[in-house]
Amino acid sequence: MNFLIDAWDFNQHPAQAITNDDTVKSRPGCWFHFQRDVEGINEWLKAADIPEPIIDAMLEEDTRPRFQRLKDGFVLLLRGVNLNEGAQPEDMMSLRILYYKETVYTFRKHHFKAVAHIRDDLQNQQGPESLNDFLVHLVEQLNQKIEDVIDDIELNVEQMEAEGFDNTAEQQKKLAVMHRRLLRLNRFIRPQLAALDKFTSESEKWIDAELHQWLLNERDTTQRLLEQIDLMLEQVWMQREQIQQAVAEKMNRNTYWLSVIAGVFLPLSFLTGVFGINIGGMPGVENTSAFEIFCWILLGIAVVEFLLLRRLRFW
Structure with missing residues (x-):
């Protein structure tokens, strides 16, 4: 099964890896991580008794962050920054999470360092201890990677503020790039906050109090990241106006x-x-x-x- 990247059984403590072969079957208390664009995954999910509309939602090409409650679980679509080599971090990748009949399924198209971090922790027997704990860890890691990218952009904005306006043409180009990066991040983080709002509210019914508090903290982190992006957008816009004013004053x-x-x-x-x-009569000739x-x-x-x-x- 080339589409199955990893699988873990959380019915044991610590969680144990499930062998990646044709005998792997869906069962409660497990996490299955899939490559969603590999042939054969559709049939495997149908064999796991997952309704076809839900399968279509998990495998469709383009999605936005959202939360949808189901009769036997929920669908949570999130985005994470693209930290793969040669990629632009602001080109956020889709991670689809399906919690169905006490089993968690995650679907990706590109490599997620946030998910890889959790997998490494599980292999070192230091990862989440339950499926609910896994969900909280996953949101935390996604936020951590987004925060790292935003902090880098913020550092660049502050450095440009300290430089002054000596090279206005080059600064305009840099600000335009940062403005575009922030807008792309804002495009998905804003609906992601709404999705996490609903997820946090619904999870209170079935998650224990401590994990729910951690989830609330991550929801607040997402809110803070969005506010940080809004502030930097204002800073970038203000710097661009200052540069335009400096150019106008110079002209x-x-x-x-x-x-x-x-x-x-x-x-x-x-x-x-x-x-x-050159005519006659000129004085001094x-x-x-x-x-x-x-x-x-x-x-x-x-x-x-x-x-x-x-x-x-x-x-």
Whole structure:
């Protein structure tokens, strides 16, 4: 069964791995972890007496985080950051969780480091002690990986705030990338919070008080992560506005100085244009000192203009 990645029996303490071969059958108190895009999984789930509509929900290509209560369990669809090599963390991957007749089934398409962490703990006999404990650990690990990614983005935002606005073009590019990453995270974490709200509320009926409190803590962690994303979105937007303002001020300052320079040279250009007319009657044509006198006159006019603009406080 190539579609079965791992299976654990929580009826024993500590939990024991179930051999991955054709004899593996669904039974209460166990966790089965599947590769959902491998042929044969549909037939195996049908043989486990899982209704076909639920199977379709677990294997469909595109989903959003949600919680749905069933007669014999529940469906919990969550998202986790993509920490696989060469991937973008904000391209969040779907993890489908089905709790049906006291058995947990999880479905993935890509490798989840959050799930791998739990599997490593189970192999070291340090993992969750029950199926309910496993569900709490799973939500905790998903939140932990998301928090690590958000903390990295927050560090980059703070570093850019400290840099100032020396290289506005490069900073605009970096801010645009961070803005896009935050929006993608926000796209799934917001509905994920709503799903965990419903899951936490429903779980109070069948989970013990201590685990329910841990689950409440993870729900609050998700809320905090969402608030952190909202705050960083505001920070990024504010920095982009500040950069745009700095660019506008720089352009206005440059335009101002160009206007001042143009104002200084306007009368000088007028005089040189007039005296450049090559027709008879121009004064100083026969005087060998005329050019030198004309240059001193232009210099005097430039000094007078400079002093006049200074007195009028143009700068």
